Amino acid sequence: MGEVSILWATGVWRDADAGSLTLHTSSLFREKISGPKLAVKAHWHLAPDESVDWATYLLKSKVDRVREVVAEEARVYITFVNLDNEVVIAGDAAGCQRVIERLDCHALPVPASVAIHNAAIQAAHDDFVALYTHPVAAKPDMTFYSAATYAPIRLEERALAEAMATMCCQPVDFPQLVARAYDD
Helix, strand or coil: CHHHHHHHHCCCCCCCHHHHHHHHHHHHHHCCCCCCCHHHHHHHCCCCCCCCCEEEEECCHHHHHHHHHCCCCCCEEHHHHHHHHHEEEEEHHHHHHHHHHHHCCCEEEEECCCCCCCHHHHHHHHHHHHHCCCCCCCCCCCCECCCCCEEEEECCCCHHHHHHHHHHHCEEHHHHHHCCCCCC
């Protein structure tokens, strides 16, 4: 929610009431990526009576090693790279446990049940675009970067909505984003 929050906080988007209404009336957080997680359920080809057993963990392990092990689990995803030795994974609870066991690393459960920042929710991309389509009210004299492309983003209604949606449907690599901004 960092990138979205900064758009509201800096006045790029101003009608917070309309944004809140869209958020609360959208099925996105109620059903598609939370609750029954219908986007995940469809991506995993689960039967209507099967539920998604989703878990999220913060791991203290080298990101390259986590990538190797996660690649062997079809329903586990790296959602955040916080540091070169701190990674958040999410997905099938049993698969997450297997990853943790193979890595033999310190792991903390994260009490978050929202399936976000992973390929399993790609089908919800258009819902995110709808959620994040707001008129641009101001263009502050600063450069905004996004984990959607790890580059500056245009402060235009459609470009922002697409960037926020893309960012929500893929992992976030904070070191990569910080390095790009620092280099620029």
